[in-house]
Amino acid sequence: MKQTSLILMFCAIAFFANAQDIITLFSGEEIKAHIVRVYPKEVSFTLDSKTDTLILQRVEIEKLKYKTGIVIYLNQPQKPDFTTEPFSDSLFRLGQRDASIYYKGYRPAATGTLISSFFIPWGLIPAIACSHTPPSMQNLDYQNQTLIQNPSYYKGYSENAYKIKKKKVWTGFAIGTGITLGIYIISFAAATAVYAL
Numbered sequence: 001m002k003q004t005s006l007i008l009m010f011c012a013i014a015f016f017a018n019a020q021d022i023i024t025l026f027s028g029e030e031i032k033a034h035i036v037r038v039y040p041k042e043v044s045f046t047l048d049s050k051t052d053t054l055i056l057q058r059v060e061i062e063k064l065k066y067k068t069g070i071v072i073y074l075n076q077p078q079k080p081d082f083t084t085e086p087f088s089d090s091l092f093r094l095g096q097r098d099a100s101i102y103y104k105g106y107r108p109a110a111t112g113t114l115i116s117s118f119f120i121p122w123g124l125i126p127a128i129a130c131s132h133t134p135p136s137m138q139n140l141d142y143q144n145q146t147l148i149q150n151p152s153y154y155k156g157y158s159e160n161a162y163k164i165k166k167k168k169v170w171t172g173f174a175i176g177t178g179i180t181l182g183i184y185i186i187s188f189a190a191a192t193a194v195y196a197l
Contacts, residue, residue: 020048022065023056026075037066038072091147095156098143103161104138110168117176127173131166134158 023031023045033045043064050128064072109130117123118167140161142148148157 021045021067023061024060024063024065025056025060027060035066038064038074043074089152091150091152092156094147095153095158096160098147099140099157099160099164102141102143103135103157103164105135105141105161106165106168108173109133109165113169114172116174117173118180120177120180123173123176125161127169130169134162135165 004161020032023033023034023043025031025037031045031047036044036046036053039059040058042057043061044053046053058074061074063074066072076189109126113123113127113130116126135158140148140158142157147153
């Protein structure tokens with residue numbers, strides 16, 4: 001029994017030592033080789049008893065069959081990768097929606113405008129300056145690094161972030177100016193009432 005196990009083990013070792021990987025091309029050609037490495041765009045391999053490493057483009061290869069029996073199909077139809085789709089209306093809308101949720105980079109501009117607008121008419125200067133400056137990349141507060149690299153998503157996100165920033169800046173200006181005018185009106189009314197007495 002022990003000898004049978006040893007014989008089977010030596011047969012398996014001999015089989016795997018002589019077995020080769022098989023690269024099957026779309027043309028139907030099969031290349032017996034030793035697959036060295038599979039890269040994103042190419043496959044490197046060596047031929048039997050050769051040391052030179054050869055390279056084939058992945059687009060030429062239908063499948064790789066390793067001597068262990070594992071088969072990998074390289075060019076099967078895949079689900080579309082929404083992160084690299086050039087311009088998609090749904091990604092544009094997703095970017096707009098995410099900006100509404102995550103973008104908070106307007107706060108310093110809105111707060112600064114609010115405070116400076118207490119000094120009429122000087123608050124108008126930062127309001128105009130801040131509302132005419134789109135948010136910088138580092139202030140977009142996006143949550144997904146992969147999505148923001150998609151042009152359509154980025155366009156939707158950045159455009160909506162800019163709209164939000166303008167709206168918040170002018171809201172801050174209106175609140176600050178309204179409070180200041182309210183104080184002036186109340187002070188003027190109080191001074192007029194005292195003067196009338």
